[in-house]
Structure formats: C-alpha cells, structure tokens
Amino acid sequence: MAGPTGGVTPQWSSRFAFLMAAIGSAVGLGNLWRFPFQTGQNGGSAFVFVYLICVAFIAYPILMGELAIGRHKGLSAVGSTKQLAVDIGKSPGWLVVGLAGVLAAFLVLTTYSVIAGQVMAYSLMSFMGEFAGRSAADAAVATSLYNGPGMALFWHTLFMGLTIFIVTRGLKGGIERVVTILMPIFFLMLIGLSLYALMTGAAGQAFDYLFSPRFSEITPGIVLSALGQAFFSIGVGGAIMMTYGSFLPKTENIGDNAAVIAGADTLVAIVAGLMIFPVVFAYALDPAAGMGLIFNALPAVFSGMPAGALIGGLFFFLAFIAALTSSISLLLVTSSVGEDQLGLGRTSSAIIFGLIAWVIGAMTIYIGGLGNWLDFFSGSVFLPLGGLLVAIFAGWIVPRAIMRGELHNTSDGVFRYWRFFIRYAAPIAVFLILILGIDAKFQLGLNAMLSGG
Numbered sequence: 001m002a003g004p005t006g007g008v009t010p011q012w013s014s015r016f017a018f019l020m021a022a023i024g025s026a027v028g029l030g031n032l033w034r035f036p037f038q039t040g041q042n043g044g045s046a047f048v049f050v051y052l053i054c055v056a057f058i059a060y061p062i063l064m065g066e067l068a069i070g071r072h073k074g075l076s077a078v079g080s081t082k083q084l085a086v087d088i089g090k091s092p093g094w095l096v097v098g099l100a101g102v103l104a105a106f107l108v109l110t111t112y113s114v115i116a117g118q119v120m121a122y123s124l125m126s127f128m129g130e131f132a133g134r135s136a137a138d139a140a141v142a143t144s145l146y147n148g149p150g151m152a153l154f155w156h157t158l159f160m161g162l163t164i165f166i167v168t169r170g171l172k173g174g175i176e177r178v179v180t181i182l183m184p185i186f187f188l189m190l191i192g193l194s195l196y197a198l199m200t201g202a203a204g205q206a207f208d209y210l211f212s213p214r215f216s217e218i219t220p221g222i223v224l225s226a227l228g229q230a231f232f233s234i235g236v237g238g239a240i241m242m243t244y245g246s247f248l249p250k251t252e253n254i255g256d257n258a259a260v261i262a263g264a265d266t267l268v269a270i271v272a273g274l275m276i277f278p279v280v281f282a283y284a285l286d287p288a289a290g291m292g293l294i295f296n297a298l299p300a301v302f303s304g305m306p307a308g309a310l311i312g313g314l315f316f317f318l319a320f321i322a323a324l325t326s327s328i329s330l331l332l333v334t335s336s337v338g339e340d341q342l343g344l345g346r347t348s349s350a351i352i353f354g355l356i357a358w359v360i361g362a363m364t365i366y367i368g369g370l371g372n373w374l375d376f377f378s379g380s381v382f383l384p385l386g387g388l389l390v391a392i393f394a395g396w397i398v399p400r401a402i403m404r405g406e407l408h409n410t411s412d413g414v415f416r417y418w419r420f421f422i423r424y425a426a427p428i429a430v431f432l433i434l435i436l437g438i439d440a441k442f443q444l445g446l447n448a449m450l451s452g453g
Helices: 015-026 029-041 045-073 077-087 092-127 149-168 170-200 203-211 220-234 240-245 254-282 291-303 308-342 346-366 370-397 400-406 412-442 446-450
Strands: none
Touching: 015 170, 015 240, 015 254, 015 308, 029 045, 029 092, 029 220, 029 254, 029 291, 029 308, 045 077, 045 203, 045 220, 045 240, 045 254, 045 370, 045 400, 045 412, 077 092, 077 240, 077 308, 092 149, 092 240, 092 291, 092 308, 092 346, 092 370, 149 170, 149 308, 149 346, 170 203, 170 254, 170 308, 203 254, 220 254, 220 370, 220 412, 240 308, 254 291, 291 308, 308 346, 346 370, 370 412, 400 412, 412 446
C-alpha cells in the first residue's frame, strides 16, 4: 500500500513507539499552561469535572474516528479521506475533511514555533541564573537571551530547524527515536516537579481548588470552556491522529490505544495543575493569568526558591519537550500531504513546508496582530471545522461496515458507544465550539447569551 512517505507505508515499530508519539503530539504547551489557566478562570473543580466528561464523550470518539480513517487507507489526511470517499462512491471533494485538519496543523505550527523558541530561551536563562533577584513586577523586563525581535527570530529559527531535521529523518530514524527518549523523560520530570511543588508549596489549597466538588458552580459558560479545552487538548481536528493512524498496524486495537492517548493527555493536564497551583497559591499569584503566568510571574517565583535556577530550568525544559513532540507531528501532517499528493520526497517536503512555516512565523514577530489572526483561524476555524467534518464523515458518510472493520477488535458495546457519540453528540458539540469561537472574535453576543451574561 502506498503511503505518506512513498512506496510501502511504514509502520510503527512497536505499540510503545506509537503511543509515545501520539501522546507526545497531544501533550503540548496547552497542557502546561492552557489547562491550568482555563481551570483558574472557570472555578477549579467544576471545570475539571465537566472537562473529564467532554473528553470521554466528545474528544475520545473523534480520536477513534481519525485513527480508523487514517489506518484504513494508509495515506496522508488528505489522501486518506479523498481515496476513501472515492472507494465508497462519494465525491473526492470529501478530501476537505483532511484538508481542514492539515490547514489547522500548519497554521498552529507557524505560531507554535515562536512560543516554543521563547521556552527554549527561558530554560537556558533559568539554568544560567538569569532571573535571580527579579520580582514579579520586573519579570517582564528584557532578558539577555530573549531581548527584542532579533532574538525571538533566532530562537524561532533554532526550534523550527530542529523540528525539520527530525521529520526529515523519517518515522523510525527520526520521530520514533526522539519520542521514545523524550517522552519518558517528560513524564519523570513532570512527576518530579509536581512532587516538589506539592511538598514546598500550598498543596492543600491546590487539591481543594482542583478536586473539591463544586457542582453548584457549573454554568453554561464553564461547560462551553471545558468542551473547548477537551477538544483542543487531545488534539483532534488537526489531522495528526489521522496521519499517525496511517502508520498503525491492523492488529492494533484503536479503541484501547485511543483511550490510553486521551487518558494520558488528561492525566498530564491534571498533574500539570498540581505542579503549578501549589506555587501559584504559595506566592499569591493569579491562577487565571494564562501565558503571563508562565513567562512573567513564574520566573520571578523560581528565582526565590531554593535551587530555583535548577527548578525553573527544568520546568521550561519540560515545556520544551512538550512543544517539540507536538511540533514534529504538526510538520509531519503537512509534509505527508506533500509526499502523497504532490509527489515530493520525504526530505524535500519537510524542508519546503517547514521553511514556509518558518517564514510565516517570522512575520508574526515583526507584524503586530498577525499571530492573533493565525491563532484565530487555526484554533477557532480550521481545528473545530476539521473535527466537525471528521465526525460527519466517519459517522454518516463512511459505511458502518468499513468503520466496524477498522474497529474490529473493540467490543460490540464500545462500537455502539462510539457510533452513537460520533454521529450525534460530537457534531453538535464541535459545531458549538466553531460558532462560539467565531463569535468570540467578532463579539456577536452568542457567548454572553449562552453563558447567561
């Protein structure tokens, strides 16, 4: 079978390699800052409770659908959806299912690399003791290794270059080798830093904030925020799992693997909360500060801790690993399309699309507001659109027999569960994310109405 890398489709060398790659693609900077930030803004445990429900009944079924579609044809996201549609007598125009996800992944990569470059710089600066003596008030002052657009461009270039290099090395020589080393390191560091934070910070407040039942605080606004976070955190809609699924052997149980991926990603997000919130409460920081918490407040906090330079450096290195394992999947999604749709070689496709992403990312450094628009189109338009189309395609267009064949080693009960939620709950939920994301950008008033505001 022809595949994204030309010739016979390569396959993951082991289940462990696949899971490390898939979990690494899902686990990104969003787990380390967006989940705590969203939790902080939406009432703590009430948000966490709804988030877990949304993962189980919305994100997980779409994740299974993406893996099944990708494995069935063994092509890129665009190639798989186009060829599958033709095979069942439908219009090749259904390639739009994969195309929306590919556009989302590519646009995310352009701005993601800039932020990841800043993470790299902050890790090195923290190890060097750069933030020693700084207070939260002057934490945003220019620093030696991230001072001005020139340094931002340098770190963006370095990170994108590393991403391109790994993808050009292929599935086994590049991606597998990196993720099977970095992801175990990531988990060990995450656990270690979380234990340190719980032992030295305000652990009681953090546990109360995250886990004490506050069901009375659940509002339509919290439900919508949790739904969006579950969707974005697992990484569905961006064609990543469709692409990774194309390398998955037929013997693998998609339902079980999808559960491990969704569960691990969710666990990382919660453990990240246990890493950040004890520090936040111990130093009276704003739990809803978002990205400013990571790059402004926390460096100042680390500088005041015992061994703060080491702890801060490890924290940002942890974030760097999360960013790198996500970025290689984002570039692979796009470069795979270049291979099976444009006839490019693996190396050429990765370099060409990587350089285009680098150029656009560089433009966001020098053109104010461009990054925000790219974030809007990737996160609020193409990503939910991709998820919506996957749900419709897998649930309503592809014959039941084909999907049952790909999910052959799941039980009848699991398949019925998947079939119901992919056909009904998922499309409605993701359509809401799409509409409300557009509404939030243009202030049409729908968010306020549904949130009771």
